[in-house]
Amino acid sequence: MDVTLTYYGKLVEVVGKSQELIDVQAITLRELVLWLENEYPDLKKLSLKIAQNNAIGELEDKITSKNIDIFPPFSGG
Amino acid sequence: MKRYSRHIALSEVGLLGQLKISESKVLVIGAGGLGAPLLLYLTAAGIGTIGIVDFDTVSLSNLQRQVLFREQDLNLNKADIAKARLRARNSEINITSYPVALSTSNALEILKTYDIVVDCTDNFRTRYLINDACVKLNKPFVFAAIYKFEGQLSVFNYAGGPTYRCLFPLPPKAGEVPNCEEAGVLGVLPGILGAYQANEVLKIILNIGEVLSGKLVSINLLTNQQKSFQFKKNKPLIKQVIQEELSYIELNDCKITHEKKH
Numbered sequence: 001m002d003v004t005l006t007y008y009g010k011l012v013e014v015v016g017k018s019q020e021l022i023d024v025q026a027i028t029l030r031e032l033v034l035w036l037e038n039e040y041p042d043l044k045k046l047s048l049k050i051a052q053n054n055a056i057g058e059l060e061d062k063i064t065s066k067n068i069d070i071f072p073p074f075s076g077g
Numbered sequence: 078m079k080r081y082s083r084h085i086a087l088s089e090v091g092l093l094g095q096l097k098i099s100e101s102k103v104l105v106i107g108a109g110g111l112g113a114p115l116l117l118y119l120t121a122a123g124i125g126t127i128g129i130v131d132f133d134t135v136s137l138s139n140l141q142r143q144v145l146f147r148e149q150d151l152n153l154n155k156a157d158i159a160k161a162r163l164r165a166r167n168s169e170i171n172i173t174s175y176p177v178a179l180s181t182s183n184a185l186e187i188l189k190t191y192d193i194v195v196d197c198t199d200n201f202r203t204r205y206l207i208n209d210a211c212v213k214l215n216k217p218f219v220f221a222a223i224y225k226f227e228g229q230l231s232v233f234n235y236a237g238g239p240t241y242r243c244l245f246p247l248p249p250k251a252g253e254v255p256n257c258e259e260a261g262v263l264g265v266l267p268g269i270l271g272a273y274q275a276n277e278v279l280k281i282i283l284n285i286g287e288v289l290s291g292k293l294v295s296i297n298l299l300t301n302q303q304k305s306f307q308f309k310k311n312k313p314l315i316k317q318v319i320q321e322e323l324s325y326i327e328l329n330d331c332k333i334t335h336e337k338k339h
Contacts, residue, residue, distance in 0.1 A: 008295060009224045010254065047249040055307040056244070056293070069304065071295060073245045074222035074229050076257040077111045077199035077267065 003063065008071035011048065015040045030059040032068070048072050080169075081123055089285045095123065099170075101282045102126040104188060106179055106207055107197035108155040109133075110257065110267030111221050111274060113145035115195060118275035120163040124282075126171040127163070128191060131155040132178040142264035179203055181323040184210040193281055194218040195274055199256045201248040202327070208233060208241040209326055212318045217290075219277045221270040224255075226263050228270040228296040231289055232277050238290035239310040246314060250334050266298055 003024045012018045026032040029050050037044045049056050049072075052065035084090045084098070103124050105112050108131040119127055135143070135150045135158060150158045156174035163172055175187055179198075188194055188210050196207050196218055204222070211218045217235035221228060233240045257267075273296075280286045293306045318326060 008297075009227055010260075045250075046253060047245060047247075049244070049306075051306040054305060056309075069295075069306065071229075073201070073249060073254055074224040074227070075199060075201060075254040076223040076260070076262055077107050077109055077197050077221070 001063070002066065004067050006067065006069045008069065009074055011043070011046070011070060011072055014042050014046065024063065027062060028059065029057045029061050029063065032063060033059065036070070046072055080167075084122070090283060094283045094285075097282050098279070099123050099125045101193065102128070102191045103193045103195060103278055104128040104130065104191035105195045105197055106130045106203065107199065108143075108145070108159040109139065109197060109199060110142045110223070110262065110264075111197035111271040112155075112159070112195075113143045114268045114271035115197060115275045115278075116145060116159055116163055117166070118272060119278065120167045120170065120172075122275070122279060123167065123170060124278075126173070126191075128173045128175060128187070129156040129159050130175040130177065130179055130187060131159070132176060138258075142262065142267055144268065179206060181206060181327050184323060185214065188214055188216065191216065193278055195278060196220045196222075197271065197274070199258075201254070204241065205248050205330060206323065206327065209318050209323055212240055212242075212315055213323070217281060217288075219274045219281075221267075221274050223257065223262060223266050223270055225260055226266060226298045228266060228273075228298075230270060230273050230277075230294045230296065231292060232281070233290075235281065235288055235290040239308060240315060240318075242314050242318065243311040244293060244308050246311065248330050248334055263298060269298070270296070 004021050006019050007015055026035055051069040081095045084095050085092050101124055108129050133155050134152050135146045145159055145162050154176040156176045160172045160174040184206055194211055194216055198204050211234045219232050221230045277289055280288050295304045
């Protein structure tokens with residue numbers, strides 16, 4: 001399945017792009033995280049949240065959307 | 078009340094709504110990029126009591142975005158000088174400055190007399206402390222945080238809604254997430270997010286519209302895109318925060334984030 005990943009904040013710099021279209025083999029968000037960590041080892045060190053269908057998902061959730069948002073906490077004020 | 082005639086003219090506010098605003102007590106933690114516009118609007122709106130917590134002093138690089146301050150304010154305490162600047166704009170309200178760092182030993186004491194807390198801090202230690210103190214005292218807190226051209230906005234612990242820890246249970250490791258000093262920031266970004274925070278404060282007080290509880294809004298100024306993400310309450314985690322001492326929780330956070338295998 002083709003899925004568009006959108007990155008936010010510092011993650012854009014870590015992966016080197018703000019968006020990418022991937023053909024995922026992953027069934028769950030956990031499998032997607034493993035794919036991400038393999039593709040971008042620097043992501044392993046970072047706190048991040050994954051959202052689909054405008055809701056933040058749990059790792060065991062199945063991927064059901066073609067658009068997935070991945071974001072870190074922000075610090076600045 | 079003539080000062081507030083444009084509020085009173087709104088059927089959603091009216092005289093009763095303006096009285097609610099004048100009876101409300103709002104604590105702003107951090108008088109920096111987010112705090113400056115927020116404080117200007119809360120003062121203009123006639124919030125009855127405003128508390129300002131900031132231990133820091135005004136520096137030259139603050140003036141690019143912290144629009145409350147002037148060149149003559151350099152090196153003065155932000156909470157104290159903010160109070161003076163706001164006093165000149167509205168002499169009818171109470172303003173209290175707390176020129177101290179919020180800590181596990183003073184947080185509950187400072188927060189307890191306020192109805193709403195606004196998180197305008199630039200660091201995770203204080204943000205988690207605000208979260209935990211608000212959970213213990215059962216107070217809503219209006220959150221924003223920024224990164225370069227992007228912002229995050231939400232209202233936590235509102236009417237039994239989820240908290241910051243329900244979103245991010247533990248602080249990231251020190252140095253993992255850069256602040257404005259390290260990453261840089263477009264000056265107008267905290268202006269926009271701080272104004273959004275003021276809007277949420279007024280919605281809570283007036284009980285109008287839809288308070289941004291249980292949702293994180295992500296704003297990107299370069300694309301003008303806004304997205305909203307729902308998230309769930311983590312009841313066991315909230316229960317834990319209620320049961321433990323603030324100092325214990327902070328120590329535990331610190332231990333766990335240092336032990337994270339990286």
